[in-house]
Structure formats: structure tokens, C-alpha cells
Amino acid sequence: MNEVNREKIVSELKSIPALKGIVAYGGGDNITESAILLYHVAGGLSNQELEHVVHRLDDIEVPIHYKLREIDSVVHAISDCLDGKITIKYESGHPFGVVNSSYAAEIHYGRILWEAPDQLVTALKGKVSAQGEYPERLRQATIAYFMEEATLALENGHSAAIQGGIHYASGSFFQAACSWVQVIHALNRQLLLSEKGGVKRANQLPISPKQFRVRVNQVYRYFAANNPTLAYCEIDMLEQEMAVLVRTYAEA
Template sequence: MNEVNREKIVSELKSIPGLKGIVACGDGYNITESAILLYYVPEELFFQELDQTISRVDDAGLLIEYSLREIRLVDLAIADCLEGRITIQHSSGHPFGIVNSSYAAEIHYGRILWESTNHPITTLKEKLAMEGPYPEKLRQATIAYFMREAALSLGNGHSAAMQGGIHYASGSFFQAACSWVQVIHALNQQFLLSEKGGLKRANELPISPKQFRVRVNQVYRYFAANNPKLAYCEIDMLENEMNVLVRSFAETREG
């Protein structure tokens, strides 16, 4: 989306009652800057007027991909992240689920296009940055939570695979791999927007298993070939490497 179109979209949207901020969000992997996040107060927002405005924008050829964000819920998510509380909300279109830290990631990466006079998005950015570029409590909590999730998923999947349940085992490995992606981002002190593109980005971060993306994809190929033994041979090596990375992090922090 070019800057002229973006300005036209903002000029159309910013007058809608209840809308408090318009943000372009993207880290180059998961959400492109063509995506617009609309932060709002639910009891004040005129949803019908919003729908009409979006339709008018689309009719004018200014195609817009947007998502609504209730500003108070985002504020609560950031507060939880700063205190090291991790939650996952299961939602259609998100096979892994929406981790509350993704809302913090949107604020971290987001570029403010417009906000109301009390500057709510700026306030959220400042709140998130209070403990530096990546909150340490969030880092520790993410690592602990998702290493545990990965181990549980792999245990369940292995039992199923040995009984011929390749479909279930593949889904369990997906959950484990997504959990590892969360851990790798936390180890590197990087916010993660969603599971989309997360594997690619995790592969490019300095603290990550060697050839992480290639090896994860190879596991899926082994499952597709009905070869769970080879799949779990690779999975076990990946899990061991993840455990080594996490132990090194813990030793560095304690030292």
C-alpha cells in the first residue's frame, strides 16, 4: 500500500466515533504493512458506520485488509506480558491459537498512522517499553510455558504414531514446532506476531537449532511417507537441541 492510499484511508476512518487508533503493522514476515489495525472502545464504536466506511474505501479501489483490536483488552494483554503471564486463545483461522504476546508484538512493531488526542497507542508503546526492548519476565515465561507445551505435545503424538495414528502425530508435532518457534523468538528477545511466517523467521535468528526450518519440514515428509520412526529420530534430535539452547540461556542468566 502506497503512502497516498494510506493517507486517504486514514482520512476516511479517523472520524468514526469510538475509533482510537489506526496502526500499520508488519515485521517483514507475518503481517505486511498493507494490514491495518483499528483500535477501538466497544461501547463507543459505531460499527455500522465503520462497515459503511470500509465499503466506501473498497469501492474507491483502496483495498484494505484490517483487523479490530479492543484497546482495553490489548492493554490487559500487555500488562500480563510484563508480569510474565502467558495465555492462548483458540480461534478460527489460527491453528496454533492466538498468544497474548502477539498483541504486544503488534504494538511493538506497529507504525501509528493516526490516534485520538489522548494518544492511547503511544501510551501502550511506552508501557510496553518500560522494561526495555523485550521484557525479561515475558522472555522467561514464554520459554518455560512453551517448552512444557512442546514436551506434552510430543509425548502424546509419539504414543499415537506408534499405534498408526499418523494424522494425530502430525498435528501434535505442529503444536510442538510452533511452541519451539515461540521459545526461539524469546531466546533471541524478538516479539512474534503469529505462527504465520514464524518458522521461517526462527530459522534466521542466531539462537536456533541448525537448519531448523529444513528439519521441521523433513519431519512432515517422514509422516507423509508413513515413517514415524525416522520422524521421531529427527524430532528427538531437535528436542535435544532445544533443551541445550534453553539450558545455555538459564546458565547465562544465573551466572
Template sequence: MSDARLHELAARLVAVPGIVGVLLGGSRARGTHTPDSDTDLGLYYRPPLDVEALTALARDVGGPAASVTAPGGWGPWVDGGGWLTVDGAAVDWIYRDLDRVTRAVDDARQGRYSFHVQAGHPLGVPDFAYAGEVALGVLLADPSGELALLHERAGTYPPALRDALIAGLWEADFLVGVARKAVSRGDASYIAGCLFRVTGVCAHALHAAAGRWLINEKGAVAAAAALPGAPERFRQRVDAAFACVDGDPVHLAEALDQAADLVLDTADACAMMAR
């Protein structure tokens, strides 16, 4: 889909009552897309969103079978939207409540964050992901100028959020400790869950130390490993720890030993990167 076609579509979207602006996100916004990549469009709205009018537009551009959800239809933090095929290309419409996004940007700038339960996101959705989406996205339609202001405010990674996420490494250390209690029982599933959380906390801390937004847990380990100053062989060491999770208490203890070393090295790396 051409840039001109995207802007044309965005202009039609902001004519739908409730939609304030449209932002291009995902790999297309970052310039890392391939011909097979979906095109992600963030539809920033204020309630009430006219779902009936949006459905009519979806069917006009995506065919009679196209549909969209009501707000919240995909869960509390992914929100809702529609998976469409437009001009033969996969185009995802993803709702974002503009006032909620604004609060998330404000919280990130103050160093406040939480991870929220959301289907399809085993680590949870960090509320600062909304700020990262605005910072990394490309404005397609913004009649009121509100998205441009948010984009500018989120453009510089907040030092307070950096410090908070690095300080949050205490959780990774704590999880390694509690997971050790499950070794003698051979509780591989519990230990695997702890290791996943440990890995995610480390990945977020490393991105924060580097001043980079991390908005998706998919590919987070590879992205963290590619950061300048990341612990040596970060990705390979994560993989090695998970490879030990097979139910054998000896191997489980080895996995946690590797994880403990990785948390220590991550803390050292963050301290150096954040100087």
C-alpha cells in the same frame, strides 16, 4: 497506497465514534512488503463501535459493495473488520479492542500468556500477539496518545514473557512423549498434530529468547530458523520430521525421534540466547 493517503484514511477512521486510534501493521509496517502485499490497518476501538458509520466510510473509500463486520464477526481473537479495495489496493481493516489489548500488554509484561482457539489459527492465537502488534506497528492516528503509550510499553520484549515461553518448552517435550503412544497404531494425523504444536512451541521459545515478537504462525518456522543462535538447520529438520509422517510406524517413530532431538537443541539454544 502512499503514506500520505494512509494518514488521510486514518484521520477519517478516528472520526468514527468508538475508534480511538489507527495502527499500520503487517509487512508494510515492517518494510518487507511487495507491490502485491495487503495493507493491514489496526482499528483500535472502545465499545460501542459505530458500525453503521464505519460501513458508510468503507463504501465511500472502497465502493458500494464494501462492508465491515460487527465486533467479533471474525471470531473472539481476530475480532472483526473488513477486506476492502481502496485506490486499487487491498486494504484490510482489523478491529482491536483497546482495553483488551492493554490487558494483553500488561499480562505479557508479567509473563502471563495463553493460546486461544480461533478459526484459521491451528496453533491458536497467543494473547501476547496483541502486544507484539502494538510494538511492531506504525502509528497513523492517535489523538488521545493512548496507542503511543502502549507502543512504548511493548517496545522492549518483556523478560518475564521470555522466561515463561522458554519454560513452556516442557509442553513440547510432553507432546513428543504422548505422541509415541500413537506410533503402534499408525495414527499419523494425531502425531502430525502433536508435531505441529511442538514446532510452534519451539518457534515461540526461540523468538522469546532472542527478544523478538512472533505474532503470526504463518512463516514462524522460517523466522525462527533465521534467528541468530537458532538450532542448526532448524527449518530443514522440521521439514524432515514431517516428511516421515506417512502412517508407517517405523517412520512415525523416526519423526518423533527427530522432534525430540530438536526440542533438546531448542532448549540449549534458548539458554545460550537468553544469557
């Protein structure tokens, strides 16, 4: 999206009274600006009103990808994160669920294109960055929470695989792998926007199991070939390596 189109989009969108901020951000394994977040007051923005504004931008031949964020919910989520409280909620299009720390990542990585005079988005940016590159309480809570989540998921998946439940075992491994991605990002002090592309990004970080992405993909191949024995051989090695990485971090 070029700057002229961006300015036109912002000019039209900021006319909506309920908006508090317009932020460009990246999703998945890409932190380049690829979409627009619209921070708004709860109950103050109707889909009809938004679609009407977007319709006025039909002459722009670049699709407008936007997501809505209720500002009060984001404030609450970030406060919980900074207090070390991790939560996950189900949302369509996110099979792992949406972790509340992703809202902090959106604020951290996002580029403010416009905001209301009260500058709530700027205040949130300051709140996240005030505790350093990666808030330590959030880091510790993320590691503890998702290591436990991975362990529980793998235990449930293994018992299902013994009874022939390959589908359930695969799903359990997906939950465990996504949990490890959260831990790896926390170990590397990298806020995570989304589970999309998370394995690829985790594989590129300095503190990560060797060939993490290749091995995760191999586990799925073993499950697809109906070979849970080989799958859990690889899973066990990954689990041990993750434990070593976390232990090394704790000692440090």
C-alpha cells in the same frame, strides 16, 4: 499502499467515534506494513458502521486489510505479558491459537497513523518499550511455558503414533514446532507477531537449531510417508538441541 491512499483511508476511518487508534503493521514473517489495526472501545464499533466507511473508499484500487482490536482487551493482555502470564486463545485462521504476547508485538512493531487525543496507543508503546528490547519477565515466562507445551505435545503425539495415529501425531508435532518458534524468538529477544511464517523467521535467527526449517519440514514428510520412526528420530534431535539452547541461555 502509497501515502496518498493511506492518508485518505486514515481520514475516513478516524471519523468513527469509537476509534482510539489506527496502526499499520506487518503479519507473519513480514514486519513491513501490510495491514491496518483499528483499536476501538468495546461495544462502540459496529460492523455496519465500519463497512459504510470502507464503502466510501471504493475508488481506492488497493484492498484494505484491517483487523479490529478492543483497546481494553489489548491493555489487559499486555499487562499479563509484562507480568509473565502467558495465555493462548483459539481464533479462526490461527491453528496454533493466539498468544497474548502477539498483542504486545503488534503494539511494538506497529506504526501509529492516527490516534485519539488520549493517546492510549502511544502509552501502550511506552509500556512495552520501558522494559527494554524484550521484557525479561515475558522472556523467561515464554521460554518456560512453551518448552513445557512442546514436551507435552510430543509425548501425546508419540503415544498416538505407536497406535497408528499419524494424523494426531502430525498435529502434535505442529503444536510442538510452533511452541519452539515462540522459544526461539524469546531467546533472540524478538517479539513474535503470529505463527504464520514463524518457522522461516526462527530459522533465520542466530540462536536456533541448525537448519531448523528444513528439519521441521522433513518431519512432516516422514509422517506423510507413514514413517513415524524416522520422524521421531528427527524430532528427538530437535528436542535435544532446543534443550541445549535453553540451558545455555539459563546459564548465561
